[in-house]
Amino acid sequence: xxxxxxxxxxxxxxxxxxxxxxxxxxxxxxxxxxxxxxxxxxxxxxxxxxxxxxxxxxxxxxxxxxxxxxxxxxxxxxxxxxxxxxxxxxxxxxxxxxxxxxxxxxxxxxxxxxxxxxxxxxxxxxxxxxxxxxxxxxxxxxxxxxxxxxxxxxxxxxxxxxxxxxxxxxxxxxxxxxxxxxxxxxxxxxxxxxxxxxxxxxxxxxxxxxxxxxxxxxxxxxxxxxxxxxxxxxxxxxxxxxxxxxxxxxxxxxxxxxxxxxxxxxxxxxxxxxxxxxxxxxxxxxxxxx
Amino acid sequence: xxxxxxxxxxxxxxxxxxxxxxxxxxxxxxxxxxxxxxxxxxxxxxxxxxxxxxxxxxxxxxxxxxxxxxxxxxxxxxxxxxxxxxxxxxxxxxxxxxxxxxxxxxxxxxxxxxxxxxxxxxxxxxxxxxxxxxxxxxxxxxxxxxxxxxxxxxxxxxxxxxxxxxxxxxxxxxxxxxxxxxxxxxxxxxxxxxxxxxxxxxxxxxxxxxxxxxxxxxxxxxxxxxxxxxxxxxxxxxxxxxxxxxxxxxxxxxxxxxxxxxxxxxxxxxxxxxxxxxxxxxxxxxxxxxxxxxxxxxxxxxxxxxxxxxxxxxxxxxxxxxxxxxxxxxxxxxxxxxxxxxxxxxxxxxxxxxx
Ligand SMILES: Nc1ncnc2c1ncn2[C@@H]1O[C@H](COP(=O)(O)OP(=O)(O)OP(=O)(O)O)[C@@H](O)[C@H]1O
Ligand SMILES: [Mg+2]
Numbered sequence: 038x039x040x041x042x043x044x045x046x047x048x049x050x051x052x053x054x055x056x057x058x059x060x061x062x063x064x065x066x067x068x069x070x071x072x073x074x075x076x077x078x079x080x081x082x083x084x085x086x087x088x089x090x091x092x093x094x095x096x097x098x099x100x101x102x103x104x105x106x107x108x109x110x111x112x113x114x115x116x117x118x119x120x121x122x123x124x125x126x127x128x129x130x131x132x133x134x135x136x137x138x139x140x141x142x143x144x145x146x147x148x149x150x151x152x153x154x155x156x157x158x159x160x161x162x163x164x165x166x167x168x169x170x171x172x173x174x175x176x177x178x179x180x181x182x183x184x185x186x187x188x189x190x191x192x193x194x195x196x197x198x199x200x201x202x203x204x205x206x207x208x209x210x211x212x213x214x215x216x217x218x219x220x221x222x223x224x225x226x227x228x229x230x231x232x233x234x235x236x237x238x239x240x241x242x243x244x245x246x247x248x249x250x251x252x253x254x255x256x257x258x259x260x261x262x263x264x265x266x267x268x269x270x271x272x273x274x275x276x277x278x279x280x281x282x283x284x285x286x287x288x289x290x291x292x293x294x295x296x297x298x299x300x301x302x303x304x305x306x307x308x309x310x311x312x313x314x315x316x317x318x319x320x321x322x323x324x325x326x327x
Numbered sequence: 328x329x330x331x332x333x334x335x336x337x338x339x340x341x342x343x344x345x346x347x348x349x350x351x352x353x354x355x356x357x358x359x360x361x362x363x364x365x366x367x368x369x370x371x372x373x374x375x376x377x378x379x380x381x382x383x384x385x386x387x388x389x390x391x392x393x394x395x396x397x398x399x400x401x402x403x404x405x406x407x408x409x410x411x412x413x414x415x416x417x418x419x420x421x422x423x424x425x426x427x428x429x430x431x432x433x434x435x436x437x438x439x440x441x442x443x444x445x446x447x448x449x450x451x452x453x454x455x456x457x458x459x460x461x462x463x464x465x466x467x468x469x470x471x472x473x474x475x476x477x478x479x480x481x482x483x484x485x486x487x488x489x490x491x492x493x494x495x496x497x498x499x500x501x502x503x504x505x506x507x508x509x510x511x512x513x514x515x516x517x518x519x520x521x522x523x524x525x526x527x528x529x530x531x532x533x534x535x536x537x538x539x540x541x542x543x544x545x546x547x548x549x550x551x552x553x554x555x556x557x558x559x560x561x562x563x564x565x566x567x568x569x570x571x572x573x574x575x576x577x578x579x580x581x582x583x584x585x586x587x588x589x590x591x592x593x594x595x596x597x598x599x600x601x602x603x604x605x606x607x608x609x610x611x612x613x614x615x616x617x618x619x620x621x622x623x624x625x626x627x628x629x630x631x632x633x634x635x636x637x638x639x640x641x642x643x644x645x646x647x648x649x650x651x652x653x654x655x656x657x658x659x660x661x662x663x664x665x666x667x668x669x670x671x672x673x674x675x676x677x678x679x680x681x682x
Contacts, residue, residue, distance in 0.1 A: 222412035225379055228399045229406045230426035230477060240425075244416040 076297035086293055094298035104282070104299070108306070111278040114193060114268075115261035118200045122257045125201065126208025127250050131242070133209070134216045149206050156203060160270045163199040164190060167271065191273040199267050204260055208253035215249025251318050255311055262307050279303045330355035330513050331376075331481055336385035338371050345371045347537035349385070358507055358514045359542075360524035363534030364560070369517040370409075372534075373483050376515070378402050389480055405474030405482045405512070409489060411466050413458040419445070419469050420454040426477040444476040447506060464495045471503070475510060482507070484516040488523065500527055521561050525549060533557050553594060555678045558604045565610055565645045567603040568677060571596070579674060584641065586620060588672060595674035602675040607646040609671040612636065612657060618664020627659050640665060 077090040098104045133144055151159060166172050167189035174186040189195040219242065227237035265280040272278065277285070279299060286296030329352035338346040346368040353359050361369045374380040376387060378399030386395045394402055414422050420441055427437045445451045448468035458466055467487055474482060487503070488496045504527050507514050518524050524531045525545040532542040533556075541553045552558035555566060569583035579592045581603060588603065595601065615621045622640035634656050636647045645665065649656075657663055 220410055220412055222408040222410050223414055225377075225399070226406065226408060226412040226414070226473075227425070228379075229377060229402075229404060230473070231400050231403070231429035232425070233400060236429070241414055245414075247416075 072297045073301055075294055076301050078294040080292045080294045085291075094295050095302070097295065098298055098302055107277050107279055107282050108302075110193070110276075111262055111280075111303075112306070112310075114197060114200070114278065115258050118197055118204060118261040119254045119258045121197070121201045122205050122208040123250050123254055126205045126253060127212045127243075127246065129205070130209045130212035130216055130249075131246070134213065148209050151202065152206050156266045157270070159203060160199055160267045163195070163202070163267075164270055167195050190271060191276060193272075193276060196268050196271045196276065199271050200261055200264060203264075203267060204257045207256045207260070208250070211253030211256065212246055212249040215246045219245050248318075248322055255314065258314075259307055259311055262310075263303060329353055330357075330390055331515075332388040333372075333376070334386045334388070336372065336375055336387070337383045338368070338375060338380060339383045344537055346375070346382075349534075349537075349539050351532055351539065351542065353513055353515065355513055356511045357530065358504070358516065358528045360516045360518055360528035360531045361534060362518055362521060362524040362531050362560070365519060367534045368537040369519070369534055370485055373406075373485055373515065373517050376481070377404055377406050377483055403477065403479055405477060405479030407467070407470045407474050407482075407484045407487045409486045411458075411470040411487075411490075413466055413469055413473070415458050418455050418457055419450060419461070422458070422469055423473045423476050426473065430477065440476055444472045447475070447509070448472045448502075463491050464499060467491065467499065468502075471506070475506070475512070479512060482512045482514040484514065486517055486519070489518070489520070496523075503527065525561065531561075533560060535560075551594060552604070552673065552675065555602045555604065555675050558602075558673065558675060563607050563646055563648075564604045565607065567642050568600065569603055570600050571598045571674075574598075578669075581674065588619065589669050590672040590674050591670055593674065596676045600677050602677045604673045604675060605667050605671055607635070607648040609667050610645060610647040611666050611668075612638075612647060612649070613664035613666055615662050615664045618666045620665055621662055622665050624657055624659050624661050624663060627656065638663065638665065 075086075076094055077092070079087050079089055079091060079093055081087060129148065133141060133148065136144060164171075168174070169186045169190075171190075173189065174183075177183045177187060178185075189198070223241055223245070224237050227241040228234070232240065263280055264278070265284065268276065268278040269281045269284070272281065280303065283296045283299040283303070286292045286299060290296075331351075331353040333349055333351045336346055336349040337344065349368075349372055351359070361372060363369055371380060375382050378394075378397065382395065386393055388394065389402075414425065417425070423441045423444060424437055427440060432440070442451060442454070445454055448471055450465060450468055450472065453461065453465065453469075458469065461469065467490075470487070484503075488499050491499060500523060516524070516527060525548075528545060530542060530544055531548050533540045533548065535556050541548055541557045543551075548557065549561050552561060552564075558564045559566070567583045569581040569588070571579055572582040572587065573580040574592065574597060577592055579590050579597060581588050581590055581601060583603065590603065620641060622638040622645060624636055625639045625644065626637040628635040628637075629651070631651065633648055633650050636649075636657070638645045638647060647665075
C-alpha cells in the first residue's frame, strides 16, 4: 500500500511537467536533431543539399586551417572575456554588497540594467563609440593622448570590450549569490586573529566566493563562445568567430550541411570544455562546500 | 589595578543610544558575564571592546594601555562569535592555525600549538575535518580553540552556546569554564541566559536598555538584587508594591494593602513607595492559621526534583517552589498559609513605569 501511495504521489509531478516537456522537445530538441542530421548531408553548388550521409563536412572543418583559426579565436576570446569578467565582476559584486541601501539598489540596477536592453542595440551603441569619428577616438585625440584614431571597430579588442560589457552582469549576479552565503562574521574573525584587511580578502573572502566566480565563469565562457550579434556587428566580415561562420555558411554560401557541422562542433566543444571544467571544480570544492 | 577597563562607553546609532555610559573593571583572569535581554546592547559593547565598532564616547584600557583607537587586528583579543564564523573552506587544523600564521609563528611550533589547543577542546582527532562535517558543539569548540591558540589577553564570547540544545549546552558550560580556569584568560561572556551567567562567571554584569544595572558576584546578584529588573531577570520573584510606614532597630515596616510586613533595611530605599520581592523558593507554605496571609493553590506542577505551586493570593498570583522532599505535598484547591523568613524579603526602589 505504501508503494501505491508513493507511486500515486509521483505521477502528478510528471503529469504536471508534461506540457513543458513537450514544448521543450518540440522547440529545442527537434531543430537540434534536424541540424545534427543535416550536418551529415553533402552539398553541391548547383544541385543543393543531397540526402546522403557522410562525415565529409566534419573532416573538412577538422582539416582546414581556416576553421582552426576561427575556432581558436573563438575560444581564446571566450577565455579572455571570462578572465576580464571575473576580474571586474567579482570586486564589483563585493563592493556592491557592502554598500548601504539606497546606493546598493541603485548601483545594482545600473549593473543589471543593460540586460534589459537588446544586445543588438547595445552593440550598435559600441560601434558608434568605437568608430574612427567615434566618441572614444575624438576624446583621445582631443586630449592629445594619440595622434591618429585607435582602431577599435573590427578588431578583437573591440569585440572583447563589448562582450565584457554584455556579460559582466552574469558574473556579478553569480558572485552576488555566493556573497549572500558568506557570513560577514568570518571577515571579523579573520581581523581579530591579526590578519590585515587585504589578507582577510585574499584568504577568507575570495576562497568563499570562488564557487560563485567559477560558476559565473562557466556562464560567461559559454555565452561568449556562442555569441553571435556582438562579433557579427563589431567584428565585421573578416574577424569571424564560429557562430558567425556557421551563419555565413547558411546564408551566404548556402552550404547548410557545412554550417550545421560547424554548429554541432561548437556545441560539442562547448559541452566538453564546460563539463570537464565543472568536474575539476567539483573535485576541488566538494570537501569544503559539499 | 584592573586588567580590562571600560570607561563611560557610549554608542549611538543616529539618535538611538544602544550603549549608554557603560563602565566596568575586570580583573586579570576573571570571568565576567554580560547579561541582559535581547537588544540591550551586549553585542554592541563586545564589538567595541573587539574593535569592530567605534565608541561614540568613552575609552577602553587593557593592562593600563588605552586601546580605544587601536585597529581590531592589532588588539590581540580572542573572539568566539555567536555564529562561530569558522572559515568554511579551511579544515579544523587550518582554522586554528590561521591566527598563528598571521603572527608568523614557525611551522613546527605552530603545529604543536594547534594540536595542543585542539587537545584542550578534545578535538585532536578532528584536525582534518571541515567545519560542515562537525556537530554544533564541535564547531563551537573549534571556534574556541581558534580564539585561544593565539593566547589572547582577553577572550570575548558572544552567546557561544545559544545555538546548542539544552543537554550539550550544560556540558559545554562546564567544559568552557574548566578551559577558562586552565588557561586563565580574562573572559567576557555575553548571554541572555541567566542560569548560564550565574553558573559560569565570577561576576555578572546585568544590562538593560544600554545601561549596566548591577555588577556583582552571582550569589550576591541573585540574593540581593538592587532593582526590580535584576530581581525578575535573574530568576523568578514574587513582587508586592508597598509604602514604608516606619522604621525601628534597623527594620523597616512596609504597608502592603491592609497588611504590614517587616523587612531588613538593606541596600534599598528607606522611605516612600517601594517594591518588595521574595524568591519562590523562599516563599513557604504553612497551615492557613500560621501564615502571614492565606492563599489558595491554583496549580501544582511536579518537576522531578521539586514542586512548583501557583497560588492565588490577595496580592495576585504568587509562585512557590520547593524541593521534593518525599512528603505528600499540598493539593490543588487547598487553602494554605504563606510566609517567609524576615531576612528573605528584599526592599527595592520601584522602577519607573512599573507599578
Ligand atoms: N548597526 C546598527 N545600526 C543601528 N542600530 C543598531 C546597530 N547595531 C545594533 N543596533 C541596535 O542597538 C541595540 C543593541 O543591539 P545589540 O546587538 O548590542 O543587542 P544585544 O544585547 O546583543 O541583543 P541580542 O541578545 O538580541 O543579541 C539594538 O536595539 C539594535 O537594534
Ligand atoms: Mg547580541
